[in-house]
Amino acid sequence: MMNPNYKPLLQSYSFRSGVHLSNRIVMAPMTNWSSKPDGSVSDEEVQYYGRRSGQVGLVVTACAYVTPNGKGFHGEFGADRDEMIPSLQRLAAAIKAKGSKAVLQIFHGGRECPPELVPGGEVVSAGSVPSPNNPSLTPRALSNEEITSIIKDFGDATRRAIEAGYDGVEIHGANGYLIQQFFSPHSNTRDDQWGGNLVKRMTFPLAIVDEVKRVVAEHARDAFLIGYRFSPEEAETPGITMADTLELVEALSTKELDYIHVSLMDFWSKPRTGDELDRPRIELIKEKAADRVPVIGVGAIHSPEEALKAFETGIPLIALGRELIMDPDWVKKVEEGNESEINVTVEKDAQERLMIPDPLWNAIINTPGWFPVV
Ligand SMILES: Cc1cc2nc3c(=O)[nH]c(=O)nc-3n(C[C@H](O)[C@H](O)[C@H](O)COP(=O)(O)O)c2cc1C
Secondary structure, three states: OOOHHHHHHHOOEEOOOOOEEOOOEEEOOOOOOOOOOOOOOOHHHHHHHHHHOOOOOEEEEEEEEOOHHHOOOOOOEEOOOHHHHHHHHHHHHHHHHOOOEEEEEEEOOHHHOOHHHOHHHOOEEOOOOOOOOOOOOOOEEOOHHHHHHHHHHHHHHHHHHHHOOOOEEEEEEOOOOHHHHHHOOOOOOOOOOOOOOHHHHOHHHHHHHHHHHHHHHHHOOOOOEEEEEEOOOOOOOOOOOHHHHHHHHHHHHOOOOOEEEEOOOOOOOOOOOOOOOOOOHHHHHHHHHOOOOOEEEEOOOOOHHHHHHHHOOOOOEEEEOHHHHHOOOHHHHHHOOOHHHOOOOEOOOOHHHHOOOHHHHHHHHHOOOOOOEO
């Protein structure tokens, strides 16, 4: 029998758009490097999602590129052309058949794209500033026309998500990719309408939000949600500060989004910058968003006790990433009072049982410190 203390995790939830979740647990977006070279999803990937769907209220997919020069990973799937709709549809159907809602994460990799994945090997960004992850590659700054075209590509990918049967899209403004590159003073060295000060650095992210909203209003016949994910700070100087992020949260809070999603590896992490170094970032963000937009939190939440504690910050939804790769039955175990059996460590012979595609499995076992291994 379920421990009644955990009831808040399993209560239903309705978003502003009307999309309804059966509980408060979300599968975090996680790249799995397992799609086919043409950008269509593979059987292994569809099985992997099917195994993790049904118990959680919402599954956010791995990021999908909205345009060919935004492909950021080998084995990333595409939402960049109408021929991809059947592939997108397969994934949505696998998630929804089990009873979870399905949200497509839409993305452009910008300066983080490997040159061999983008047309002509030409890597683009907000400015011509190399990524700290690849100092020898100087991206080309996008032209005004190209920027306008990429904004439209996010809208077109949203239309494809609607046609493919998703319940929403999450705009990937986090983890150092193109949208964040526009918001960041590290990568955005422009002095036109897209950069030069904090307000202008928000122009591209907010234009994407507006375009996605426009497309949803025009094309969605059923409830369809829009979320936005961001990373609160950058390590570089100059880089995104906590104060910058609170301004972004302020702007996003007026956009009638279904949620904002803070990308963190540790839910309780504290700011590097600002006046309130002792309070977790999530608390500062929640305080700024207030009742205007719900916040999803994530990062190293392993047990239902930890999830309950996270709810005390006032956020309504918790995302689990690595935990659901390793234990797809996390929610069921809580529901049945078997939470002591939750096991988020990597067991070396578990790949087949957990239906994890080879590229994701190889990443897990070859990235020290990423997952606890037994
Ligand atoms: C294998 C892997 C792939 C990821 N891919 C994405 C992604 O495509 N989009 C994204 O926004 N975050 C991505 N993340 C970050 C996760 O969504 C999440 O924020 C992070 O894993 C922390 O949560 P956890 O401690 O519950 O795993 C990825 C994380 C992992 C481990």
